[in-house]
Amino acid sequence: MPVPKLHFVHSKADKASGAYTSLCNRYEQHTLEEADIIVALGGDGFLLETLHETRALGKPVFGMNRGSVGFLLNDYREQNLPQRIAAAVPVALKPLHMQARRTDGTVEEAVAINEVSLLRQTRQAAKLRIAVDGVERLGELICDGALVSTPAGSTAYNLSAHGPIIPLEAGILALTPISAFRPRRWRGALLPQDVTVTISVLEAAKRPVAAVADFTEVRDVVEVVVRQDSNWAPTVLFDPHHNLDERILKEQFSS
Structure with missing residues (x-):
């Protein structure tokens, strides 16, 4: 399986910009145009911003939580990121x-x-x-x-x-x-x-x-x-063990 080409973006939060620097040093940073996957580092709001701003490209977004709640985001880990993204579950949202x-x-x-x-x-x-x-x-x-x-x-x-x-x-x-x-x-x-x-x-x-x-x-x-909206169905990628369906189900039983 070919290694996906990644493009990293980050919010203005210090821990998001720090993660961006670390990941760019560890993995090759491709341009938006040549990348297969966009990796968003921040909170839920930043993930939504990324989806809106890259709408014309139609590329999947894999978010990692460098914000607060992070409901739409995966846990932040630097190790084996390309392999992790390759195994991720795509979810098409309906705006x-x-x-x-x-x-x-x-x-x-x-x-x-x-x-x-x-x-x-x-x-x-x-x-x-x-x-x-x-x-x-x-x-x-x-x-x-x-x-x-x-x-x-x-x-x-x-x-x-x-x-x-x-x-x-x-x-x-x-x-x-x-x-x-x-x-x-x-x-x-x-x-x-x-x-x-x-x-x-x-x-x-x-x-x-x-x-x-x-x-x-x-x-x-x-x-x-x-x-x-019938013209746009953005795709977000989630770790298999912690996908969005599972998060929504768990949220209904949280105290």
């Missing part, structure tokens, strides 16, 4: 596409690997209306915000907002309120992954709302349309 319309009528689009979230911009709670495939499901949600999460993102912001953890192959999305005030007992919904979710902002001038797709923020929105 979301966001189309956000502002109060001035302009429209911005973005892609999210984890989630698309709507958040109030001021001290006043947001008022949202939610439709699924064109059918109104919730006429008014008074809240700090709401989010639509992929399975890969279900253990991130979605979990912090008390949303469900979703296995990768479940074929569903989580629609989760953020600090819901009315209806107080609504905890969200699980939706088929091929639906279109439309969230309209009520009283947008009085209660401004921002929409965020991973790192792309659009302020003063009046309507956000979220659906699965």
